[in-house]
Amino acid sequence: MAEAMLSRLLANGYGANQVIVSARSPERQAYLHSTYGVTVASNSDVAAAHTVILAVKPQVFSEIESELADSSVVQHPGTVLSIMAGIPSARLRRLFPQRLTFRAMPNTPAQVGAGVIALATDSAATEAEVVAVKELLSVLGEVVVLRENQMDAVTALSGSGPAFIALIVEALCDAGVAVGLSRSLTQTLVYGTIAGTVKLLDEREIHPAQLKDAVTSPAGTTIAGIEVLETAGVRGTLIQTVKAAYQRAQALN
Numbered sequence: 001m002a003e004a005m006l007s008r009l010l011a012n013g014y015g016a017n018q019v020i021v022s023a024r025s026p027e028r029q030a031y032l033h034s035t036y037g038v039t040v041a042s043n044s045d046v047a048a049a050h051t052v053i054l055a056v057k058p059q060v061f062s063e064i065e066s067e068l069a070d071s072s073v074v075q076h077p078g079t080v081l082s083i084m085a086g087i088p089s090a091r092l093r094r095l096f097p098q099r100l101t102f103r104a105m106p107n108t109p110a111q112v113g114a115g116v117i118a119l120a121t122d123s124a125a126t127e128a129e130v131v132a133v134k135e136l137l138s139v140l141g142e143v144v145v146l147r148e149n150q151m152d153a154v155t156a157l158s159g160s161g162p163a164f165i166a167l168i169v170e171a172l173c174d175a176g177v178a179v180g181l182s183r184s185l186t187q188t189l190v191y192g193t194i195a196g197t198v199k200l201l202d203e204r205e206i207h208p209a210q211l212k213d214a215v216t217s218p219a220g221t222t223i224a225g226i227e228v229l230e231t232a233g234v235r236g237t238l239i240q241t242v243k244a245a246y247q248r249a250q251a252l253n
């Protein structure tokens with residue numbers, strides 16, 4: 001996710017000389033420097049920047065937290081923006097007491113500027129400071145401002161969501177192959193069907209049940225398929241899927 005943010009920032013007018021990055025392995029550091037021309041530095045140097053973006057795994061954050069806690073950089077003013085799942089801003093505020101703390105949850109379509117990014121703002125931030133963070137995140141896609149106590153739910157739905165959707169897309173492609181279509185034709189049909197369905201629902205503001213009914217002819221093909229989906233409990237399975245991801249996000253706290 002950090003690399004997606006970096007590449008989108010550089011593609012959207014931010015200069016390589018405005019960004020410093022940190023990474024654990026020397027190979028990764030060399031790759032980031034040679035690919036993007038950015039300065040690679042220690043966590044302390046990065047933490048001295050005006051805007052610090054935290055994009056390590058939540059499990060790694062404890063290491064960085066203790067690494068930085070002894071350093072004077074945590075006293076610098078500025079902004080902290082965390083994209084880590086499950087780490088509350090109160091914990092970030094304890095580490096960086098002088099900074100505004102923002103939490104965001106992007107998703108992987110951010111790599112192509114088509115992400116949805118949930119943002120919980122700091123109540124002490126001015127309108128201009130909120131706008132600055134929203135502008136930064138808008139290179140990744142659509143920014144939605146919400147309350148921090150909604151963040152674990154967002155993580156489960158849109159943060160993890162691309163993996164759930166990708167699994168369904170893969171299964172539908174296999175289904176196309178199972179009924180005799182080539183893999184490449186199947187891919188065109190499945191991608192187009194999903195993108196077109198979402199566009200139709202969105203642009204015409206149609207309820208999903210209305211669209212489902214419009215496709216479903218009496219004694220036709222669609223109702224034969226829907227009977228299988230309902231018998232297999234697909235609705236309940238998807239609800240349980242997102243609830244399991246939500247519980248995991250809460251446990252990461």
Ligand SMILES: NC(=O)C1=CN([C@@H]2O[C@H](COP(=O)(O)OP(=O)(O)OC[C@H]3O[C@@H](n4cnc5c(N)ncnc54)[C@H](O)[C@@H]3O)[C@@H](O)[C@H]2O)C=CC1
Binds near residue numbers: 022023056058064
């Ligand atoms: N993968 C996803 O779709 C999303 C991930 N997130 C969040 O983003 C964060 C990162 O996730 P991913 O990008 O998937 O993980 P990743 O494993 O791809 O990236 C983690 C990065 O942390 C760096 N790192 C590890 N240890 C470090 C250390 N001690 N000091 C400095 N840098 C260090 C690594 O070099 C690596 O670039 C997580 O907190 C996750 O919850 C949020 C939204 C979506």
Ligand SMILES: O=C(O)[C@@H]1CCC=N1
Binds near residue numbers: 085155159160
């Ligand atoms: O799986 C995870 O924990 C992260 C958070 C949202 C997407 N990936």
